[in-house]
Amino acid sequence: MGNLRIPLFLFFFHIFSLLFALSSARFSPPDNHLIACGSASSSTLDDRRVFVPDSAAIVCSSGSKISVSAPPDASPASSPLFRTARVFTRPSSYEFQIKQKGTHIIRLHFYPFSSRDFNLSSALFHVSASGFVLLTDFGTSFPQLKEYLVRVDAEKLLISFAPARRSSFAFVNAIEVISAPEDLIGDTARLVNPDRIEKFDGLSRQAMETLYRLNIGGPKVTPFNDTLWRTWVPDAGFKNSDSVSKTVAFSGRIVYREGGASREVAPDNVYNTARVMDGAKVSDSNSNMTWFFAVSSGYKYLIRMHFCDIASRALNELYFNVYVNGYLAYEDFDLSSAIYFLASPYYVDFVAGVDSSEQLLSVSIVPSKHSSHLRINGLLNGLEIMKMNNTLGSLDGGSPIILVLESPARRGFGEFLRSVVCGLAFMSLLVIGFMLLLRWRAETKNTGTWLPLPTDVSGGKLADGNPVVSGKLVYS
Template sequence: MEFPHGKFVFFLLLLSLGTLSALSYTLFSPIDNYLVDCGSIVDSVVDNRRFVSDASCRNSYSLHSSRSASLRNENPHDVSPRIYQSARVFTRPSRYEFEIKEKGTHMVRFHFQKLNSSKFDFGDAQFHVLVNGFVVLSDFIGGEVVSPRVKEYLIWVDTEKLVITFIPAKKSKFAFVNALEVLSAPKDLILDTAEYVNSEKTDEFDGLAMQALEVVHRVSVGGPKVTPFNDTLWRTWIPDGEFLVSSFGSKRVYFSGRIWYQMGGASREVAPDNVYNTARVIRSTNASVPDVNITWVFPVAGGFKYLVRLHFCDIASISLGLLYFNVYVNGNLAYKDLDLSRATNYVLASPFYADFVVDADASGVLSVSVGPSNISMPYTIVGMLNAVEVMKLNNSMGSLAGKLPAELVLKSWPKRNIGVLIPLVAAACLLVSLSMLLRRRMTGLKNSLTWSKLPTDASGADVK
């Protein structure tokens, strides 16, 4: 029996699904949104975003500096974006203060590139940076930044202000910055719980949202570079080629269809379509399941914990319920028999991510692998990955760079002058001591030379 309006009903169903998907896609607009062009006298537009000159500080943010200078790049052939054509230079500890309207996680980005300047030798740029009591940079050498570099941090803010402090490493050094971004992050960007993975066990790691995080690597697997213009949070995702160490038996896949974001799952703010529509996969092409893994290795600093966020989206399977594989971090099994169909409520091309916290050892590397599990099936995809993010967690000292807490870093500036201060204080004390000693001696001499009046009833025989 044929329903005369069946095709029409099916068409309306597809139209409604497409409409709901379109309605759910709204551009993220941060409540706190500060884009600052440091050292410039005019605003700059980069990727359709306006960076406001810090020469005209608004009521919502301010610059506090007793010794700063604005510089322009003296190289006429530099084609870097406009925010890298100027810089604010600090020769003493200085700070920017931003009024915070929405408490929670904030994205803080620093833009650096040394300038050609006749006023400052950027070989002397060495400094520390603090953000709300966290040490984010220590002894940063700005003279080595020959091309635009972005340092990005995720900072939990529960105060009315976010304070960024620049401290020259020595009196002979200086600090600088080309541009700043302070943005309130989406609520679902950093969740409070992740899986802690080591060689002995897998356990829950709580309190993640309260940590300070430094974005160390943000990688799009199997795809091209994703620029801030094509990212919902203005991030950069670089290709995975330089980190890929074992890819035998794998291939890249590209997807031109719709990525289906779902309520409660990964959103476009977690990662954009351009990240989820590419991947590397392992495919079983015969009756056997290949015994191979794809492995990536990332350089990291030892002595810190790292958040490893892995992004998955099944854009390669021909049907649901066919994809099962294992995930390894630092050689340890982090996710056994991952079933993306179940994880995404049985929707193909729907994104999913998993967060793991791991320790970095003295080797200076962190590895990620995907490969077949015991329940992987022949003639199917038996492993895949779309993207990787690696973020450093602050240590027990509240630092992302070194072992000194913010209090000691702040005190390091006056301590640099202690060699001059001590002689001055000693000289002053010596002068005061000499003055008191001289006064006492003068007083004693005066007393010894003063005649006492003789008693009037004394006899002559009593006078010697």
């Protein structure tokens, strides 16, 4: 018999090498602030993350630091973070030291229990961070997790809370501030207009709120199985009923390659399942897979579509069209030409607006003219919808909210003096402007009739755009 010790040694060496590679590949963010608000001790979650008390991070401008706890007889919460909360009766803020500038993930946990002194479900308040308004007149009677992506270019990040009314208050149960991987948010996307596709620049400078994160064709993915501690829900509640799609699963190895998506963009559990269009069941050009999402009008949205061809037998067999809001966003998309490998992840970012007459955003996969009845005609593995800030820097409401969250004593006498000087200068300008207005009105009474300005302005030119794409998709 041969010597079995060497093969056995190699086997265990391979196993330990694999485990070491997996552990070393796990994302380790430079900034990783995990705060259990109102708690006197640390809390450990099922995903092994440890949240520490908030006593060192909180900065109050006025008022006391109020900590509340759920009563002992209350129904047990699903998370230890929901047993305590921090309540603010005055504008207040948390301050976080930032080691690495760039995009950060901010998660706010709200669990409105009722304590002896406060019923958290009656709170009404505003929240802002890094110059962006995150929430206005916010209140909730059920548990909520709010997730945001905000670029931070300073050495400190302030997350501010302010009661919306004098008689109201603000609260929060837990806060996460995590450095996002550099490849999580790129700077460009495909802007989908009704008549053309344009390039959208400056995406990484936008503040965004995560609204929907779907594992298409697969089960729920929990934070334990995601390197960025995200939750992905099944798509069944968002997809229109159809008979042309089916779900597929992949038991092989997902191959992450340069130029494609990383494991931080989406985990294996998203890319190893998909919903596909069965070419044999496609009857006409109106066949499609479509997902609908309730959104607010007046904003632009980032639509991120995750692809990983786990269903084709060979390269260059899968072609399909992508529609956003019924408008053609990508024609004859060939995943093979984008990533050059099967079972290798890739994503595409689209930006689209929703006008005042609509409250729904739709995403569709439609067969291409290159599709074949002998192969699948479309595929999607994951889908994310994120609201982008409006022109006023707000993610919730049309008007900006200015929260004065630091007292003159904290800002320092120099800054206070500059504020006084600027105020006096502004008042002086108002007085001068008023005197000039009075003088102008007096002079116009003694002048002749003014001739109107010409209204025929010529020489203007419309900006050249991309070729016009086809009209809206008609759903069958």
